[in-house]
Amino acid sequence: MAGYIGDTKYTGPERIVVAMDVGTTMTAVTFSYLYPDDYARVRMVNNWPGQLESGASSKIPSIVAYRQGKYKTCGLEALEYVEDDQYQIAKWFKLHLHPSSMKIPDVPPAYESDNDASSFEILPLPQGVPITQVYSDLFQYLMENIQKSFEQSIPNGPAVWSRLRDRLTVVLTTPNGWDFSQQSLLRKAAIGAGLVTEENSYELLDFITEGEASVHYALAYSQGKTWLDVNTIFAVVDAGGSTVDSTLYKCISTSPTLALEEVCPSECIQAGGIFVDRTAENMFKQKLSGSKWTEDECITEILQAFESRTKRIFNGSLGSYVVDFGSTRDNDRARGIIKGKLSVSALEVETTFEDVVQRTIASCLRLLGNYGVKYLLLVGGFGESQYLQKMLREQFESHKISIVTTEEPSEGAMIWYIKQSVMARIxxxxxxxxxxxxxxxxxxxxxxxxxxxxxxxxxxxxxxxxxxxxxxxxxxxxxxxxxxxxxxxxxxxxxxxxxxxxxxxxxxxxxxxxxxxxxxxxxxxxxxxxxxxxxxxxxxxxxxxxxxxxxxxxxxxxxxxxxxxxxxxxxxxxxxxxxxxxxxxxxxxxxxxxxx
CATH class of the missing domain: 2.60.34 (Substrate Binding Domain Of DNAk; Chain A, domain 1)
Known part of the structure; x- marks a missing residue:
């Protein structure tokens, strides 16, 4: 559970700070109990309802389950209701907030078409449930579990929480491309969830872009002292579920306080892991057309197996890959299915990545320009993709730009709050x-x-x-x-x-x-x-x-x-x-x- 530990003692008032990173597909939260004259410690919440003890994880699915418009549950527990017709699931709801400047056409093209493979329809919300309510329900669920984790991990936790709860500070991460309208909606949702009150929301609710949160995490965990010098220019590319945020920074000073400034306006495009999944869905439907495997339940299982493993380990080095979705009784040699394992060629998997990778590289090229960038920090959930890392290295290392990989915007948001490094913006x-x-x-x-x-x-x-x-x-x-x-x-x-x-x-x-x-x-x-x-x-x-x-x-x-x-x-x-x-x-x- 323990994460980052501050390098200097905290000198402010006693307080609790929580950070929430609600991604398109996954959500993570952290908290810190700040005590005067002590080193700040960031703690991840990694004990969630519905989670196996042996499989503790700091992330849960960003889904909310409803029945007849009434809230049921979130995260891992909500997965139980995905296939139940009596329940409605709010999924990928973050896409509803993307401003028009980030959005692309809503109709997905045919697999391997010349059109934009990132085109994407936004899934409807459960009937009668506005987007503000979805966020409010999720925020309340996250705060309840933060409180449980806090009270179990901090000495005299229940008493400390009770004493400081009314002055608790909340930090929310948002994509670079979001602005006042999205922040206003999240503020309203946070008030509705009881995170803050309308009177103190401007004082106790902070927003930080996912890109900036990631740079703080990356500098804390990537041995930044070994490469970050005054005048070093570096890029941070936050590749998430639905957006890729890219920002260029210049290091102004490293001591006594880290001071960074943006070199140019940041980039934010609609691209990421869910677009790979949707292109893969089209591919599987065509590959398995005319068979029982194209039924909704089968396609869902194949996609889940593809997303959880195949997509993550794919790097293009093998001739073929398997999607382990079924049991030993599932066989269809004509379509490449043997004992529940679907064989797909490297070219087929590569095609699912193609458009998103091209979009990401194009965005990076627009940002990097001729600024003499030395390092590119790749962060975010989709940033873990071995294939994306490989393609970025092939594109940029010939220009003497080193690729550094790390992640975790939630913890980065907390580090930002603790360190409050000087950031000049453009x-x-x-x-x-x-x-x-x-x-x-x-x-x-x-x-x-x-x-x-x-x-x-x-x-x-x-x-x-x-x-x-x-x-x-x-x-x-x-x-x-x-x-x-x-x-x-x-x-x-x-x-x-x-x-x-x-x-x-x-x-x-x-x-x-x-x-x-x-x-x-x-x-x-x-x-x-x-x-x-x-x-x-x-x-x-x-x-x-x-x-x-x-x-x-x-x-x-x-x-x-x-x-x-x-x-x-x-x-x-x-x-x-x-x-x-x-x-x-x-x-x-x-x-x-x-x-x-």
Whole structure:
């Protein structure tokens, strides 16, 4: 159960921290009891319900069982209900959260077609069960088992848990490509599961990308001190069940604190182990067509055997491989089945990997560029594939890039929390707000939009749809980064309208830094996407504002600011304003690491 042990003594307050890594196919969790003036220890939960004592594992299947919309169980115990028609199984539900920028066509191609073998349909959720509820049920199940493991492994565990539970910190891992909308859903699910409360969720719930968690695990367990020097540039490729996240880092310092910075925006593609499985399913159905072996139950057993062993040991060095799925009574020599073992050629197995491997290599090539990368750290469940490791070595070792293999994002997330290494990030997109600007008849772009002008309360002509950029794509973000931008808003009359105010912080997903985010018809461009809402309670200004007179009568001008800063490991945004000379601030909104 014991894992990483900190190299320096913990100096913070006594607390419990748990980390949850919910993958597409497998889930793992860790916890740590942090005590002042003691070395932090990370512990894996590896005693799960339904698990044989001789087969203890830190991972359980990411599946949740329901009956008539009511939660039944999770993980290994849920496997018992997969073939039961009375139960519905939530499986591969993580795919429902992938943003459109990561998704690919939903219709799987024919086996060995020239089309994209990674194309994939997303399995439906159990009827009447929203994705938030699936995550909430799984989170609650994980926390119950964390508590059991904690109380059994920590001296006086039940009393310690009871004393510290209300201040327990939760760290969740997410793919690089997820952003605010996915984090908001997971936050809601965590609140619903009782992990945190709505009031303390921003304080006690942290998110870390799977790629960043993996780099901390890799550096802790791959003898990083033997190869990681100042100015070393290395890549971390996290190949999981449904995504491959790739990030490029440069080592800024190794002592007294490890300091890393992202070299360029990270990559996140939809690829991984489940796409190999689905292509294999198509292959088996064609290979065994016209026989009893294509019945759903048989195909399921063959796939399970393929995934659990054949896929993992395949490296292309043998001429053929076996899928050990049945009993000695299962024989069909014409189709290569002898005593429950299906023989498949190396070429057939290789074809199931082909598209995912090509996608992964292409993503790595886009990321590595000409940065002089020395090491590629391959992590994640699919990163254990011997064939993927072999193909990456063939591709990159000729360029003097060494492949380092290791895994475990759950433990990496915990190591990240304990060490809190300095990480400078590179913004992956443009962050800003859509604003109204004063009409300029000397600007051709303004003239083109003249039909969209309107007269403000102060009498000036204005145009909406201008984009003010706070953070540009490629900006290097670290602890000293701040940006404050001032704006004004007109009100009339103040008694009726001045109170709660909000504005939308947005990201631009198109090419280049935009000047305008609406077209000539006034329609918002599809490349603009709302990131979060910044809020302010301006009611305290009611008695201090002085009215002004415009062509339309009395109005009030309210000045406020949008403040962006990089705090710790996260980019934060909030509204600021002054009340009688005193600075006031609205609640903080956390901008997800996927954006930066």
């Amino acid at each position: 913004a992956r997109t443009y962050i800003g707000v859509k604003v109204t600007t004063r009409y300029n008849p000397g600007d051709p772009e303004h003239v083109r939009r003249q039909q969209l002008t309107r007269k403000d309360l102060d009498g000036t002509l204005s145009l909406s749809g201008k984009f003010t950029t706070f953070v540009s794509k490629g900006t290097r973000l670290q602890g000293d980064f701040t940006h404050v931008e001032g704006f004004s808003r007109f009100y009339r009359p103040v008694q009726d309208r001045l109170g709660s105010y909000s504005c939308n912080l947005a990201i631009w997903e198109g090419e280049g830094n935009p000047s305008w985010v609406i077209d000539l018809k006034g329609e918002e461009l599809p490349q603009l996407r709302r990131l979060c809402i910044l809020k302010a309670d301006l009611s305290g200004l009611k008695n201090s504002l002085k009215f002004e007179i415009g062509p339309k009568g009395e109005y009030y001008r309210v000045n406020f600011r949008v403040a962006i800063r990089f705090g710790g490991t996260q980019l934060q945004a909030r509204l600021q304003w002054d009340e009688q000379g005193v600075l006031q601030e609205g609640p903080i909104s956390i901008i997800p690491n996927a954006i930066i």
